[in-house]
Amino acid sequence: MEYIKLENISFKYGKKIILDNISFSIKKGEVLAILGESGSGKSTILRIISGLETPKTGKITIDNHIIFNKNINFPPEKRNLGMVFQDYALFPHLNIEKNITFGISHFNKKTKKIILNKMLKLVKLEEHSKKYPHELSGGQQQRIAIARTLATNPKLLLLDEPFSNLDANLQSSIRKEIKSIIDIEKTTTIFVTHNKEDALEIADRVVIIKDGKIIQIDTPENIISNPKSSYVKHLFHY
Numbered sequence: 001m002e003y004i005k006l007e008n009i010s011f012k013y014g015k016k017i018i019l020d021n022i023s024f025s026i027k028k029g030e031v032l033a034i035l036g037e038s039g040s041g042k043s044t045i046l047r048i049i050s051g052l053e054t055p056k057t058g059k060i061t062i063d064n065h066i067i068f069n070k071n072i073n074f075p076p077e078k079r080n081l082g083m084v085f086q087d088y089a090l091f092p093h094l095n096i097e098k099n100i101t102f103g104i105s106h107f108n109k110k111t112k113k114i115i116l117n118k119m120l121k122l123v124k125l126e127e128h129s130k131k132y133p134h135e136l137s138g139g140q141q142q143r144i145a146i147a148r149t150l151a152t153n154p155k156l157l158l159l160d161e162p163f164s165n166l167d168a169n170l171q172s173s174i175r176k177e178i179k180s181i182i183d184i185e186k187t188t189t190i191f192v193t194h195n196k197e198d199a200l201e202i203a204d205r206v207v208i209i210k211d212g213k214i215i216q217i218d219t220p221e222n223i224i225s226n227p228k229s230s231y232v233k234h235l236f237h238y
């Protein structure tokens with residue numbers, strides 16, 4: 001069952017074609033990686049899904065509801081999607097607790113507390129709830145950013161280059177941590193990366209993109225065993 005569907009999405013900056021007729025879909029609970037070089041259009045896809053950019057053509061549906069087509073364009077706050085940016089964008093003047101509950105501040109106290117405790121436990125930062133972002137490591141800050149987003153119970157989690165700002169020595173363990181958070185919550189997730197290890201280790205399926213075009217969509221196993229083009233072969237060193 002397709003949960004999120006992008007059909008024939010094209011996007012231009014001025015005359016420059018950034019995305020050329022992109023179509024793919026995601027099943028509920030699936031983790032999808034968008035893998036491509038710098039400038040290939042990966043972040044633009046996330047910005048279009050979240051409503052921060054408007055495509056020239058195409059259609060986007062969530063759970064069979066149209067959120068974008070030529071007549072309909074839901075604003076970001078009506079899409080109920082959660083985006084975690086590369087720099088995490090935590091609020092430096094708010095402690096961890098307040099950062100996590102930021103998006104649910106309209107909930108009653110008791111509900112907020114239940115969600116906060118669940119999120120702190122999920123990202124294993126219970127003992128840090130009163131600290132401020134600068135007192136935490138990059139990996140911990142990232143987990144807070146994810147917790148803050150998941151607290152709002154989004155239909156889809158969008159992660160932009162989740163591992164690129166983190167210490168290279170820690171990347172493998174952080175990958176596992178993020179994967180386990182996503183698995184526990186069963187959140188439908190799209191993450192953008194230029195790193196094939198990230199894509200192969202975490203994703204159920206990988207979308208390979210080059211110059212705004214999709215080159216292959218497949219499971220990590222199939223991409224390795226059955227690369228569909230010389231570009232994919234090259235990318236995976238065949």
Ligand SMILES: Nc1ncnc2c1ncn2[C@@H]1O[C@H](COP(=O)(O)OP(=O)(O)OP(=O)(O)O)[C@@H](O)[C@H]1O
Pocket residue numbers: 013018036037038039040041042043044045194
């Ligand atoms: N605001 C903008 N105005 C003009 N061109 C832009 C703008 N934002 C992005 N672009 C161009 O669109 C193309 C795709 O950018 P995008 O950020 O989606 O790529 P990306 O694959 O995410 O790359 P990176 O990993 O470097 O962020 C690039 O050629 C970029 O220069």
